[in-house]
Structures are given as structure tokens and as C-alpha cells.
Amino acid sequence: MKIDWKRNLLISWIGCFFTGASFSLVMPFIPLYIEELGAPKSQIELFSGLAISVTAFAAAIIAPVWGNLADQKGRRLMMIRAAAGMTVTMGSLAFVPNVYWLLIMRFFTGILSGYIPNATALIASQAPKEKSGWALGTLATGAIAGNLIGPSMGGALAQWFGMKNVFIITGIVLLITLLLTIFLVQEDFAPVEKGDLLSVKEIFGQIKNLQLLIGLFITSLILQLGVTSISPILTLYIRDLSGNTGNLLFVSGLIVSIAGVSAIISSPILGKVGDRYGNHKVLLGGLLLSFLCFI
Numbered sequence: 001m002k003i004d005w006k007r008n009l010l011i012s013w014i015g016c017f018f019t020g021a022s023f024s025l026v027m028p029f030i031p032l033y034i035e036e037l038g039a040p041k042s043q044i045e046l047f048s049g050l051a052i053s054v055t056a057f058a059a060a061i062i063a064p065v066w067g068n069l070a071d072q073k074g075r076r077l078m079m080i081r082a083a084a085g086m087t088v089t090m091g092s093l094a095f096v097p098n099v100y101w102l103l104i105m106r107f108f109t110g111i112l113s114g115y116i117p118n119a120t121a122l123i124a125s126q127a128p129k130e131k132s133g134w135a136l137g138t139l140a141t142g143a144i145a146g147n148l149i150g151p152s153m154g155g156a157l158a159q160w161f162g163m164k165n166v167f168i169i170t171g172i173v174l175l176i177t178l179l180l181t182i183f184l185v186q187e188d189f190a191p192v193e194k195g196d197l198l199s200v201k202e203i204f205g206q207i208k209n210l211q212l213l214i215g216l217f218i219t220s221l222i223l224q225l226g227v228t229s230i231s232p233i234l235t236l237y238i239r240d241l242s243g244n245t246g247n248l249l250f251v252s253g254l255i256v257s258i259a260g261v262s263a264i265i266s267s268p269i270l271g272k273v274g275d276r277y278g279n280h281k282v283l284l285g286g287l288l289l290s291f292l293c294f295i
Contacts, residue, residue: 003126003186003187003188004186005123005126005135007186008122008123008126008184008185008187009123009127009138009139011181011184012079012119012122012123012139012142012185013138013141013142014142014177014180015079015083015115015119015142015177015180015181016115016116016139016142016143016146017142017143017145017146018146018173018174018176018177019082019083019113019115019116019143019146020116020142020143020144020146020147020150021146021147021149021150021154022086022090022150022170022173022174023055023113023146023147023150024146024147024148024150024151024154024256025150025151025153025157025170025253026051026052026093026154026166027052027151027154027231027234027252027253027256028151028152028154028155028158028234028235028250028252028253028256029154029155029158029163029235029249029252029253030048030051030052030232030235031044031045031048031233031235032163032235032248032249033102033164034047034102036163037098037099037102038098038099044236045232045233045236047099047102047103048231048232048233048236049229049232049233050103051099051106051232052231052232053228054103054107054110055107055109055110055113057107057110058108058109058110058111059110059111059113060110061111062110062111062114063117066078066081066082066114067117070118070121071191072191073189074187074191075118075119075121075125075187075189076118076122076181076185076187076189078114078118079115079119079122079181079185080178080182081112081114082112082114082115082118083115083174083177083178083181084112084178085109085111085112085113086109086112086115086174087174087175087177087178088112088171089105089106089108089112090109090167090170090174091167091168091170091171091172091174092105092167092171093105093106094164094165094166094167094168095164115177116143119139120136120139120140122185122187123136123139124136126187148257148261150257151252151253151254151256151257152250152253152254152257153253154166154249154253155249155251155253156249156250156253157169158249159247159249159250163249219283219287223287223290226290227259234252234255234256235248235249235252238251238252238255270282270286
């Protein structure tokens with residue numbers, strides 16, 4: 001079977017965009033939605049943090065399992081599974097009776113996720129070697145754009161249609177992603193034999209500079225903790241600062257999105273600076289400036 005990898009790339013880009021947007025669009029209004037569900041006022045920040053982090057926590061736990069299954073059953077099937085699962089879990093958030101059910105469905109959203117990494121693996125395996133860099137770079141912009149536009153889009157939709165309806169709209173969009181993946185994505189899959197799979201120990205053994213990898217892992221973890229830790233309280237903080245709740249959701253979404261927009265603008269510039277003066281200096285400078293911005 002001849003695979004049209006360019007069509008796969010287009011559909012995968014659309015799917016990654018919608019998936020990335022669905023993950024980030026709840027950021028501006030999740031504290032207010034939790035407040036609406038009747039959570040105690042003294043615990044809104046706590047439940048907001050749990051609602052956002054439980055999805056990523058669940059996804060991190062289950063990722064190796066889905067990755068192993070993808071090697072045996074195929075990436076397309078895992079993309080379909082992820083799109084179907086997220087259609088149900090994201091859409092159902094509009095009907096949760098209380099904050100505890102919200103946390104449960106957010107947890108299952110993380111458990112059933114995995115569209116983006118499987119789409120990446122699919123395109124990496126199908127694109128011609130001389131075009132693989134372009135194809136993977138193009139695909140990555142889908143998830144990045146979704147993550148960037150998601151908060152402002154979610155804030156605007158919540159302002160116009162109400163918070164509950166945003167989840168229904170998201171479920172419909174993910175359903176479209178599911179149907180596109182089922183009917184338009186192709187894969188000629190050959191399963192990886194169990195004997196050919198490398199263990200984690202063997203993979204780490206092939207890395208030349210393991211200390212560098214561990215250092216980057218730890219610093220990236222700390223940086224992500226710093227960046228995402230403000231998400232649960234940002235909308236409430238904006239409300240305290242402005243006192244005007246008329247367009248609170250839209251403004252909150254815009255503020256969340258602007259950080260990603262600045263990252264896209266600065267990344268190529270910092271890349272050139274790193275090539276000229278050294279990436280280590282750029283990393284140190286970036287961490288110092290980030291520290292000052294948070295203060």
C-alpha cells in the first residue's frame with residue numbers, strides 16, 4: 001500500500017493543533033468553573049492546581065505503556081484511541097456535578113491522551129529522510145500553535161457561550177479530529193519484535209553525556225514547575241488586580257497566550273545568540289531573567 005505521507009502530515013497537524021488547544025484552553029477559566037461547581041472558597045486555588053496538574057501527571061505515568069503498545073499495534077491506532085478518549089473525557093466536563101468528578105475526568109483525559117507523540121512517530125517513520133526535518137518541524141508547529149491559541153480561544157469562547165459550552169465545543173472538535181484520523185490517515189505498520197525492543201537501561205547506556213541529559217531534565221522540570229504553577233491562580237489574581245469581571249475570561253486567556261507568543265518570537269533570536277556565544281550562557285541568562293520576571 002502506497003502511503004500519502006503529505007496527507008498524513010496535514011491531518012496529523014490538524015489533530016495536533018486541536019489536541020494542543022484542548023489541553024490549554026481550560027487554563028483561563030478553570031478556577032471560575034471550579035468556583036461555579038461549588039468548591040469551598042478557601043480551596044479554589046488548591047482544586048484549580050489539582051485539576052490542571054492531574055492531567056499531566058496521569059499522562060506521564062501512562063506514556064510508556066501507550067508507547068510500548070504503539071510499537072506493537074501501530075501509531076495510527078493509538079492516535080484513534082487518544083482522539084476517541086479525549087472526545088469523551090473533554091466533552092463530559094460540561095456535565096460533571098461537582099469538583100471531584102471534574103478531577104476524575106481530568107485524570108482520565110491524561111490517561112487517554114497521546115495523540116501528539118504518536119502523530120510525531122508516525123510522520124517520522126513515513127517522511128523521506130531528506131524531508132524528515134521539515135516534516136517534523138511543520139508538525140511541531142501544530143501543537144505549539146494549539147497551545148498558544150488555546151487559552152485566548154478558550155477565554156473568548158467562555159465569555160461568549162459560557163464555560164460549560166466550551167467543553168461541548170471542544171468535544172465536537174476532537175470528534176472531528178477522530179473522524180479525520182480514522183478515514184484519512186494511513187499506515188502500513190510492521191510491529192516491532194519484542195526481542196528488538198531496547199530496555200531503558202540500554203537506551204541510557206548509549207547516551208554519551210548522561211550528566212548533561214540529567215542536568216537538562218532537572219532544570220527543565222524546575223522551569224516547568226515555575227511556569228505552570230501560576231496557571232491555577234492567574235485568573236483569580238487578574239480579578240483581584242482589576243476588580244472588573246466584565247471581560248475577565250478573555251483577558252486571562254490573552255495573558256496566558258502572550259507568554260507563548262513571546263517564546264515563538266524570541267526562540268530563533270536566542271538560537272542565533274546561542275550559536276554565536278554559547279548555549280550555556282543563553283540558558284543562564286534566560287533563567288536569571290525569568291527569575292526577575294516572576295519576582
